[in-house]
Amino acid sequence: MIKILFRDRYMVFCVKPEGILSQDSENAPNLPDVLREQLGTSYVGTVHRLDREASGVMVYSLDPKITGKLTAAFADKENTVKExxxxxxxxxxxxxxxxxxxxxxxxxxxxxxxxxxxxxxxxxxxxxxxxxxxxxxxxxxxxxxxxxxxxxxxxxxxxxxxxxxxxxxxxxxxxxxxxxSVRISLLHPVTGERVEVRNNVFS
Structure with a gap:
């Protein structure tokens, strides 16, 4: 079971375990597939990556209409913190x-x-x-x-x-x-409000 830290209709923050791919793959276990099954949704869009061997906080899009905006928000150097x-x-x-x-x-x-x-x-x-x-x-x-x-x-x-x-x-x-990855803080791509999510080290 993947640990969910925050979820609304547009996006989900979760904890990626080590040893699993952070992006879609037809040949290896990957987090988007696990989330689709766990959340009961047909769409989970990848907006950033984390090394297979690493663990920690990640954010995914749950709405294809805002995936581009969420990707841009994550890449925003002025308003986003990745720790x-x-x-x-x-x-x-x-x-x-x-x-x-x-x-x-x-x-x-x-x-x-x-x-x-x-x-x-x-x-x-x-x-x-x-x-x-x-x-x-x-x-x-x-x-x-x-x-x-x-x-x-x-x-x-x-x-x-x-x-x-x-x-x-x-x-x-x-x-x-x-x-x-222990913290992601960014501006919500729809509401504009700040969303900050943390997770304990190596959990």
Missing amino acids: YRALLTGVPEDRCGELHDLLYHDAKRNKTYVVDRMRKGVREASLYYEVVSVNDGRALVSVRLFTGRTHQIRAQFASRGLPICGDGRYGGGSGRLMLS
Whole structure:
């Protein structure tokens, strides 16, 4: 059973478990299909993505007429907050700061690389982080994205020698990927009112 955090006639906020795709797929278990069955609706529209291995808060459209507006609201840098928590294998030198990089995603390998110059397929990426706590040489960080690139958080921290715990793809070892979406705050695409939804870390 998928945990529902907020629902109205236009959209639903829920908690994505790790190990399931966040977008429709004919070949693998995916959250939109699960939601259609659980909610008893024929339409669940994807407006953003979360890595298969990651977990946490996501929002989906329940009305095809407003899917475009909800997608735009989610991408609105001025009015939308997307907060994540990640457990790093080490501790950053600075307690807080911004990371700015050029990222290239290799679709065949499904891996994102930090590169040193612009070329075809390279995109700018930036985020803000703050250390929440440190335990046994590992830092729990709060992350807010300014951009939304594939594997962005994972690649940016890994490039600095701080891969996320459990992220075998980027050098963080085996086990559960300790990356979770914990808060989404945006303007409702129909009413214009602010909707803010939170979820506990790694639940």
